[in-house]
Amino acid sequence: MRLTFRFKLFVASLSVVSMLMAAVLWAGWAALLRQEQDRLDARLCQEARRVSHAERRDESAQRLAADMAAKLHLPSADQLMFLQRFPDGKTGMQFGQWPAELQVTEIVPEHAGRDTVQRDGAGQPDSCRLKTRQWQQVSWRVAVLTASEGEGLVAADLADTGAELREAVQQQLPPVLALALLLTGVAAWLLAGLALRPVNRLRESMRSLTPRDLGQRLSDAGADAEFAELIATYNNMLERLEISFHQASRFSGDAAHELRTPLTILRGQLEQILSQTSDTTRQSELAEILDQVGKLNGITRRLLLLSRADAGQLPLHPEWLNLSDLLDDLISDARMLVANQQLEASIPRQLQLQADNVLLQQLLNNLISNAVRYCCPGGWIRIHAQQRDTEMVVMFSNQCLPVPAAERARFFERFYRAANAAGHADGSGLGLSLALEIARAHHGSLRLLDTPDNEVSLELRLPLTQAPDIRLPDDKDVI
Incomplete structure (x- = not known):
């Protein structure tokens, strides 16, 4: 310890x-x-x-x-x-x-100025x-x-x-x-x-630091000289970190935004050429190119969303949603993608929460697609949802090839793809990182649970409401 x-x-x-x-x-x-x-x-x-x-x-x-x-x-x-x-x-x-041992012939004064007693009257x-x-x-x-x-x-x-x-x-x-x-x-x-009070202040500030709060600075009012210097160093570090982060965030956002227009034009031109070509060989080549352009367009959309999430500007339009219906629709689509895997779902009825409809669908679709992509042949996929107090908990589990701890630690890294993706190489490595940012934007969490090496379990937690003063709706109010 x-x-x-x-x-x-x-x-x-x-x-x-x-x-x-x-x-x-x-x-x-x-x-x-x-x-x-x-x-x-x-x-x-x-x-x-x-x-x-x-x-x-x-x-x-x-x-x-x-x-x-x-x-x-x-x-x-x-x-x-x-x-x-x-x-x-x-x-x-x-x-x-x-006794003879207490002879006094050799006794001499030990304290010259003090060991005398004055006689009564005059005299020595x-x-x-x-x-x-x-x-x-x-x-x-x-x-x-x-x-x-x-x-x-x-x-x-x-x-x-x-x-x-x-x-x-x-x-x-x-x-x-x-x-x-x-x-x-x-x-x-x-x-x-x-x-340790100044150190505790610095520790709490570091603990609460997020990409959205890089503009915060510690005040050195009343601090001692040594800690004032430490606080000044910390504030300077935050300033440099904020500048670097915003530069990187603006770069990825600007790059994704600038790529959207030429990719859209390129995709339109390819579709037009494909519709005007009768040669089957050329049609196949153009279709493959068009597919790659579509994937590139999807990557730019995800990068744009991630850059906005990093800057704390991910737009949310919360509304009351029926989570049970959303999961049922996505699971029905996933059943058409599985081959010899077994997909099990346990979704109670009328699970309701307040969230952004588009972002929540993308979040759930990314997690289900991840479970299908990483599930090994002949394996199982399980999706379980339930309401716990004031939050919704959804579990996504699947059987997979052994995943070592080093790879598990990188699950939410951007552009990271595991080596044993069950033969699927069409992922961009942005799905889980984007899902994590969407969950955080909804004041929720997404984490990888401790499981055996041949099993992956992701736990999604979302609050029922985005504001404490919003009441839970009745069934007739559910969209």
Whole structure:
């Protein structure tokens, strides 16, 4: 399955936005962690200062640990250790067994301008040093504050210091992320549609383009510079195509029109000479020439009709007709032309429609003649008509020699004749193309159906009326 350009643009936009969102989330999470680390460091230094000035009592150490764990947002005091050490090397208040792995002799300030805590009153600020150490496969953040009274050492388990932040993020991130992705997808889809709007205009214009509408031009009002250039190129192409088409159409029409008069004169003179000649051999030769002139005259008439149809000037004189009677008359004539073929017809009575009488007869005659000409010896010909809702459907089917797909694709080409026309070479190759144009002029359609290689089926669809405000006639009104 071929993906649409809008879907590809949507996927590309969504991917880019998603990557940007992931980068922003990662940067935001890193900033939050840094901010939380900064807050933790500030609290650790404050608590280290409290430890350095605390009085030595066991019960106060328990209370201080509980209060310190609450301020540091630790689940319990077990994730906390602190130690008070005096200048003479003696230890004071202590909570937890301070391990040797958390030695503080090598601790140096990590943040020179920030890791100090101002003492109460005048004097130099207390120096607070921070370091991360590993103990029992756990990261501990150690703060050492040196004051004149001594040192305060505090260590907190980092595994639990960010637990509150992570829990909050885990609770809020999934719904926010889902909503963000949904809004991003909708915005990307709408943006893709908005970006393709000028292209869709151009596509719809191309789709509705017919030989009768070559004079249409797209307006570039309000279009962006890139699409304005594309629209201008498209309009220039249409202008060149219109000029070329009208030149070709006028040439074929003018040529057919100019040939009609000399052909008519030539035919009249041949008929006169034929009537005055008694030599049978010469009569046969003149009759053959006269027959070829008649075929040439028929080709010029068809070319003139096709040129008018191409220019949208095929004259129509619609009237109410009885399609059943027209088909019956043409089928009766066709029965006299078939030899050993079997012709079957299923034509309901009183099938009525509004159409041009002359053109409709030529259309039906071309299709029936085509079925007879292409039917193989001993084959069958079937003609079926019915009314479906507001249109008339007539099927022309015949058995034939195998026709490959390449030839079927050229059925409606002008001057094309299939190689297996069952021995008939008197066709001009304009019958089906003219039938197609007459059907289109009546706002109908003519198409070749998918059938086996040894069968040809043409479906003709014609609307019942040429104008929506014309009512269906009663039987007494039918011409």
